[in-house]
């Protein structure tokens with residue numbers, strides 16, 4: 001295919017290109033084919049069940065609309081990949097995405113919604129840079145690898161008080177008995193520990209500690225109803241329940257900003273992003289657009305409350321299968337079990353390998369546990385269909401009976 005116009009040749013309209021270039025026509029057909037496969041959750045040969053921990057499955061209508069918009073965004077004749085971020089077209093996208101976050105999370109007017117670069121890992125340092133004085137202290141709960149990384153980065157900016165840790169037990173539970181110095185600048189928690197499969201079920205434990213709360217909600221945001229206004233700051237990478245990788249969501253109570261005296265680089269100062277409406281520089285346009293589509297989908301199914309209900313059912317089905325057979329061992333304390341990332345092992349590592357290859361044969365993707373935890377991890381984010389959970393529990397039941 002040659003899209004270039006030779007010198008002196010009349011510039012072709014986009015429509016002419018589309019009609020004349022067979023490859024474009026073919027790719028149109030290809031897109032239809034791809035979205036048909038997605039809508040059936042299938043490859044050409046078989047059904048795929050995506051249990052990836054992140055980037056992970058998104059709702060089928062999101063894939064369909066996003067693929068259409070790569071070719072033609074909102075009947076503009078432009079791809080979403082080529083629109084300017086300062087156009088009204090994109091302004092409408094980001095405005096609606098922010099409005100949907102506020103609506104779905106019932107945020108009050110004090111809380112600002114930002115879409116930023118750098119993934120959740122950048123928040124490990126950006127947040128303390130904005131909230132923690134050099135001589136102040138922040139309280140941190142050490143409940144997994146991501147929490148430990150957050151602790152390490154915060155220590156670059158101030159004093160860190162690790163108020164509890166389950167590291168010695170390979171993060172197999174959440175330590176609930178701890179004291180927080182009321183003078184702490186904030187208390188940081190990871191609401192769901194993606195790698196180990198633990199999740200704080202009762203956040204009231206944190207609400208009465210008397211210090212501002214900061215939470216990494218990367219792997220369970222929008223999956224359950226919480227009083228989000230209780231948090232001074234929430235951050236989350238998009239690539240699980242919010243949308244595509246490449247952007248992270250930050251929700252910040254603007255009252256907590258402007259209290260540290262260090263110099264903050266412009267791009268890292270939340271106040272600048274608030275003032276610029278997340279358009280301080282070129283934002284990840286496509287990733288934010290995918291967030292918008294995912295948020296629209298979430299609203300269409302009944303919002304966070306409905307997602308929570310479905311997530312509860314899916315997780316119960318899977319944990320029941322684990323508990324029903326001696327072959328499988330849940331790896332974390334039952335009361336702390338995550339509804340997003342379900343982790344389990346088998347005593348016999350040969351059987352683990354056999355089960356993994358069976359999963360592969362059956363089109364089950366992303367079932368292998370993280371290297372720090374071993375065994376299996378099945379992620380059950382909002383977009384994972386109930387049918388996929390039925391499929392894996394059927395396989396577990398079959399495998400357990402075969403290996404009694």
Ligand SMILES: Cc1ncc(COP(=O)(O)O)c(C=O)c1O
Nearest residue numbers: 119120121146194216218219237
């Ligand atoms: C709880 C949690 N925090 C932080 C991260 C890091 O996110 P990112 O890769 O977007 O920096 C992850 C990644 O999976 C996570 O699960």
